[in-house]
Amino acid sequence: MSTHIAAKKGEIADRVLLPGDPLRAKFIAENFLMDAKRYNDIRNMYGYTGKYQGVPVSVQATGMGIPSIGIYVHELLAEYQVKKLIRVGTAGGLAPQLKLRDIVLAQAASTDSSVIHNIFGPSISFAPTADFDLLRQAYQAAQNIEHAAYVGNVIGQDRFYDAQINFKQLAAYGVLAAEMETPILYLLAAQYQAQALGIFTISNHIFNGGETTAQERQETFGEMITVALETIIK
C-alpha cells in the first residue's frame, strides 16, 4: 500500500491506463477488461486490474491537474514498479482540422506549469516527450481501426479556466490540443526510465465550438480506449 493507493504489492500490473475521471476508470474496467478487480477506492480514485487479450492491465484514475496525476504516477512508478503508462484523457481542440472525437497522440507536452520550469533550474526548459515505441504503436493501432489520429504537441495547462493563455499563438505554432496532466507524466516517466504516452479524444473545440456531454466523456470514447489497450499490451 502507498499513501494514496490501497493495492498490495503484485495487485497492480506493470502496464497502466490513466484516465482523469474515476468513472471512466470504472467504465474501462467493466467494459474492456476481463476479470477486473478493484484495488483502490481511497478518495474514490478508483483503480482496477484485469486482463486484455490475456495480458494483465491496470487502470488507475488520476484526478484533474498536474499535482493530482503527479501523486498517482509517482506512487505507481516508485512503489509498484509500473513500466508502461498511457494517459487516456479528453482534450480541447486547438488545431482547425480537429473534429469532435478525433484522437490526438501527444508526441510532446508543453506547459505553463512551474513543476517543469523549476526542475533543472532557470536555464533549462525540459521538453516532456512521449515514448517513441508507444507513439508509433498507438498510431498504427488507430490506423488499424480506421480512426482519425493526429500526432504532435499538446499544452498541459495549469488552469482549466485561464483567460490569459494565448491559445491562438499556441495553435499558430502547431499545438494541437489543450489538457492538464501530460507534462508531469512524461517528466516522471523519464525520471524512472518508464514508457509513457498521452492519448486524447477531442471532447470540445476551443475555437470551432461543439462539445460532448459528461456522460459521453465518461462512456463513449471507445476508440481511444481500444487504441490504448492495443498499444499497452505490445
Ligand SMILES: O=P(O)(O)O[C@H]1O[C@H](CO)[C@@H](O)[C@H]1O
Ligand atoms: O478527461 P480527463 O482525463 O480528466 O482530462 C481532461 O479533462 C479535465 C478537465 O475537464 C482535465 O483533467 C483535462 O486534462
Ligand SMILES: O=c1cc[nH]c(=O)[nH]1
Ligand atoms: O483540459 C481540457 C480538457 C478538455 N477540454 C478542454 O478544453 N480542456
